[in-house]
Amino acid sequence: MRRKLWFGISFIMLVLVLGCKEESVSPTESFPSPPPLSYNDTSTNPPTPSPIGTSSPQTSLVLAQVSFRESLVQLSFGQSSEQLGYVFQTVARGQLTEEPINVVRHLDKEFSIRMDLMDMEPPVKDQLLTQIRTEGSVESRLVPDSQGAVLRLTGMADTFQVRIGDLPPIRVTRAEPLDITLDLSAMQRPVLALFGPLETVGSARTVLLSEHETQMVLVFSEDMNRAFPINRELTGEWLDNRRFRIDLRRPPQPQVPERIETEIDLTTFRSLRGNYTAAHDWGLKLFQVREGEWRDVVSGERMGWSPRDLFYETIAFAPDGKKYVGAVRVGMPEGDGIGLYYAFVLEEEGKAPIVIENALFTNFTQQGVPIQWLDNDRLLYGSSNQLYVYSIGKGKRTTVSGLENLGKDGTWLHAAAADAYRGLLHILTGSYESVNGDERVVIHVYTYRDGQEKPLEVRKRWANVPIHQSRIGYLLSVVPVENGLFRTLINDAEQMVTRYEDMQGAVVELPGFVQYADNEIVYLLENVPGMAGAPPFQRLWTWRYGSETDLVQLPASSGWMQMVGRLPVAVTEQGFERYDADTNSWVPWVSPELGPILAVSAQTRKGMYKVGGVDS
Numbered sequence: 356m357r358r359k360l361w362f363g364i365s366f367i368m369l370v371l372v373l374g375c376k377e378e379s380v381s382p383t384e385s386f387p388s389p390p391p392l393s394y395n396d397t398s399t400n401p402p403t404p405s406p407i408g409t410s411s412p413q414t415s416l417v418l419a420q421v422s423f424r425e426s427l428v429q430l431s432f433g434q435s436s437e438q439l440g441y442v443f444q445t446v447a448r449g450q451l452t453e454e455p456i457n458v459v460r461h462l463d464k465e466f467s468i469r470m471d472l473m474d475m476e477p478p479v480k481d482q483l484l485t486q487i488r489t490e491g492s493v494e495s496r497l498v499p500d501s502q503g504a505v506l507r508l509t510g511m512a513d514t515f516q517v518r519i520g521d522l523p524p525i526r527v528t529r530a531e532p533l534d535i536t537l538d539l540s541a542m543q544r545p546v547l548a549l550f551g552p553l554e555t556v557g558s559a560r561t562v563l564l565s566e567h568e569t570q571m572v573l574v575f576s577e578d579m580n581r582a583f584p585i586n587r588e589l590t591g592e593w594l595d596n597r598r599f600r601i602d603l604r605r606p607p608q609p610q611v612p613e614r615i616e617t618e619i620d621l622t623t624f625r626s627l628r629g630n631y632t633a634a635h636d637w638g639l640k641l642f643q644v645r646e647g648e649w650r651d652v653v654s655g656e657r658m659g660w661s662p663r664d665l666f667y668e669t670i671a672f673a674p675d676g677k678k679y680v681g682a683v684r685v686g687m688p689e690g691d692g693i694g695l696y697y698a699f700v701l702e703e704e705g706k707a708p709i710v711i712e713n714a715l716f717t718n719f720t721q722q723g724v725p726i727q728w729l730d731n732d733r734l735l736y737g738s739s740n741q742l743y744v745y746s747i748g749k750g751k752r753t754t755v756s757g758l759e760n761l762g763k764d765g766t767w768l769h770a771a772a773a774d775a776y777r778g779l780l781h782i783l784t785g786s787y788e789s790v791n792g793d794e795r796v797v798i799h800v801y802t803y804r805d806g807q808e809k810p811l812e813v814r815k816r817w818a819n820v821p822i823h824q825s826r827i828g829y830l831l832s833v834v835p836v837e838n839g840l841f842r843t844l845i846n847d848a849e850q851m852v853t854r855y856e857d858m859q860g861a862v863v864e865l866p867g868f869v870q871y872a873d874n875e876i877v878y879l880l881e882n883v884p885g886m887a888g889a890p891p892f893q894r895l896w897t898w899r900y901g902s903e904t905d906l907v908q909l910p911a912s913s914g915w916m917q918m919v920g921r922l923p924v925a926v927t928e929q930g931f932e933r934y935d936a937d938t939n940s941w942v943p944w945v946s947p948e949l950g951p952i953l954a955v956s957a958q959t960r961k962g963m964y965k966v967g968g969v970d971s
Contacts (some may be wrong), residue, residue, distance in 0.1 A: 421479060423486055423520025424451065428471040428503070430522075434462040439634055442469075443622075456525045457629040461532050465509050468517060468525070472503035483520070491515030532633035533626055537562060538572035538598060544646075545662040549685065549698050549713045561685040561698065561714065563642040563666040564603075566611070571601045571641070577626035589619060599624075603643065613954040613965065614644045640685060642666070645967060647953050650946075652920040652962035661702045665965075669724045669958040673731050674775070678703040678747075680734065682725050685714050693829055694718030694739065697725045701747065711745055711752075712736075718829065719770040722871075723957035727773040729805060735780075739767045742782065757808040758782070769798055774835040778805045781833040781840070783817070794822035798831055798844070818844035834869045838900070841877070843868040853879060855900075865898055865906060870918035871959045875899065878918050895923060895934075909934060912941045919955045920962020931955065 433442040439462070446456065460466050472480065484504055489495045492512035498505045506517065508527075517525040537548045544565035562571065578596040590602040601619070619639040621632045644666055649658040658670050659679060667681030679702055686696030699711040711734070717725050718739045726736040734745040740762025745752040761768055761784065769785040780803040788797045800814040818831055824845065831851075834841040839857040846852050855863045855877075867881030881894040893916050895909045912934075914927030923934035925941060931952050933944040946952055946966050954965040 421475075421483065423483060423522055424448065426472050426475065426483060427451075427522070428473060430456075430525075431469040431471070432458055433467040433469065434460050435465045435467075436462040437464060440465075441634055443631065443634075444629075451523065453523060455523050458525060458527050459530045459626075459628060459630040460511075460527055461530070461633060463511070463529075465507060466511060466527060467508065468506040468519075470503045470506070470519065486518075486520035488518040489515060490518065528628065530628070530630050532636065533624070533630045534576035535560070535621070535632065535636075535639075536574045536576075538574050541570060541572040541600075542568060544568050545665065547663050547666045547683075547700070549710060560636060560638070561640045561642070563614075563644055563683065565665070566615075566643050566645045568643070569602070569604050571603055573599045573601065573639075575599070575624070575626065577628070577630055580625045580627050580629075603641075605643075611645060614642050617641045617643070642683075645953050647950075647965045647967040649956070649963045649965050652922050652964055658963045659702065660704055661708065663700065663702070663708065667700070668954075669956055670963065671724050671726055671728060671958070672961070673728050675731050677731075680711065680726050680728075686716075688716065695725075699726055699734075699736070709747075709750075719768070719832075720957070721770070721772050721832070722834065722869075722960045724960065727771075729773050729775075735771065735773050737768050737771055742768055742771055755780070755803075757803065757810065766799075769829070770832050772833040772835060773805075774840075776835055776837050779803065779811070779835075780805055781835070783831065783833065788819075796820040796822065800833070800842070817842075820845050821849055824849065830868045832868065834872055836872050837874050841869045841872060851881070863903060865903070866896060867894065871921055871962075873921070876921070878921075878923065880916065880918070910939060910941070917955070917957075918959045918962065919964060920959065922962060924955055926955075 427448045429445055429447040431442050432444040432446075433440065435441075444458065472483070475483070480499070484497060484499065487497065487506060489508070491514060492510070493508050493515045494510040496507045498507060508515075508517075511527070511529070513529040515527055517527065519525065536550060537546070539546065539548070542564065544567055546565075546568070547563040549561040549563075564571065572594065575597045579593070579599070581593045581596065591600050594600050605615075617640075619641060620637070621639055622637050625631055646665055649664055649667070649670060650656065651658055658664065659667075659681070661681070664670065664681065667683050669682045670679050671682070672679040681700045681702060682697050683700075684695050685698045688694060688696075694717055696714045696716050698713055699715070701709040701711055715736070716738055717736065719725075719737070721727050726734055729735050729744065732747050734747070736743055736745070742755040742758055742761075743752045744755060758768070760766065766784045766786045769783040771783070772781040774781060782801045782803065784799050784801070786797050786799075788795050796819075797816055798818040798820065800812075800817040801810045802812040803810050820831070831843045831845070833843075839855055841853050841855050843851065843853045850866075851868055853865045853867065853869055855865065865877075865879055867879040869877060870880045871878040877898045877900075879896045879898065881896065883892050883894060885891045893911070895911075895916050897907045897909065899905050909923065912925035912927070912932055914925035914932060916923060916925045918924070924944065925932040925934075929943075931944040932941040934940075935942045944952060950967040952964055953967050956963045956965075
């Protein structure tokens, strides 16, 4: 969908930079009592309306045999604000009827009508364009080009009309975007609807629901045009003028993933007056999630108490254990962007859930979790250029002081770690650097006392990441433990290593990056690139606090290894394996009492896995 927005922006900018002659469009007085039109000159009396250009009698005879309808290829309607411009509707010649064309605009800077025309002689085209008129309070300029012309409209009243030859009249109305809600009474199972305000252009509304849900009913804010074409891939029916039922049933599949993502195009829905959804609200992302429970990897007990827990991918408990934040991925960036869009939902027993963020883009997690607790009231999370603290008591977020230049001076937020043991914040920022063609990402480390603006410690140029390793550079992090800190960096040999610094200042260098650490043992994962075309592989290490000699490499698995809390797990084509310390080998990981293991969480600090075959 974002591609559609950028296409629209390119279209508007193309119109703005055209070097063609701009001509005033002649107004008429047939629209209900319009105020005087505003022209480019500053005189109080508008000039007498006149057709665009002049023609000879012979050309006029040719024009009498050519209609605008017969010359048209298609109409394209666009609009723009100071921040955004896009084409939102097209009408081909074959779609035209004798009925008026109702068009709704949402933005106020400019409204445009592009007329793509068939090939014709320039004099004929010039005379054809004299058939264009505006009715109502609006300023108009016509920009001919090689494909036809663009009518640019500014200074618009809430309602006006455009006449283009023998085409049906075009009625343009200013309105707020079409709104959509979900009919929760039609749902039989748990549902998580993220329909709040969106901060990011291109983000979509998101609905997460059970795999067993058979239908979803969209409710529109206006009476809808039920004959308007709907996405052919969408199976459903109109229940009345405002409710559309979507059929969610799927054919049986031998293997069903833990969640299935579908994107529903909302651009094809139009109200009777031609209204549509806002530019940033053109899609609805639907996640059908398999039912099950998240279980603690150590105790086997259920994690959380909410019926919505099956939708979350990480669950982060407050220090007092009385509330938690469930996080779920709701989108991915387009192109080469690194990071994910997340929604954060606060769950507190006996209270309604609070959606903290609907779709926030972040490029870092801390031990697999995109949000951290500072204390029982405050949460820490960030985007690429801001670090936020959200207060539950105040119900709002604030920006961490001292980081105002992020995103302005070429730096970005690389990572942040809340150090509850010492009341500190460890913040990593990144910037690009190019010296004699050697491009690198430079990482800087700042340590703050929680609540203070000036850093206690600054480590400039802590790490230099070659540009070809910039994607794995996002694994660089700081992991606090009770007796010290683990800091991951790229060394001079371009290898990822982790340095443990204890409270007495002693430093031990270890391979890879920290996947799990407590006061007894540390697990480190090393991703090793393949040589001479061989595929990459992994090494999993354990280290008990001491020296480098206390480092032990575990046997490799046939799958992709990760930590689920303190348990080494591998994802294979056949399912999940776990490391068995007694036999020093990898064995199938199943839970006969609770059913199949559906998924494991990316969070490593407090590992959890999802099992099916239980009531959610």
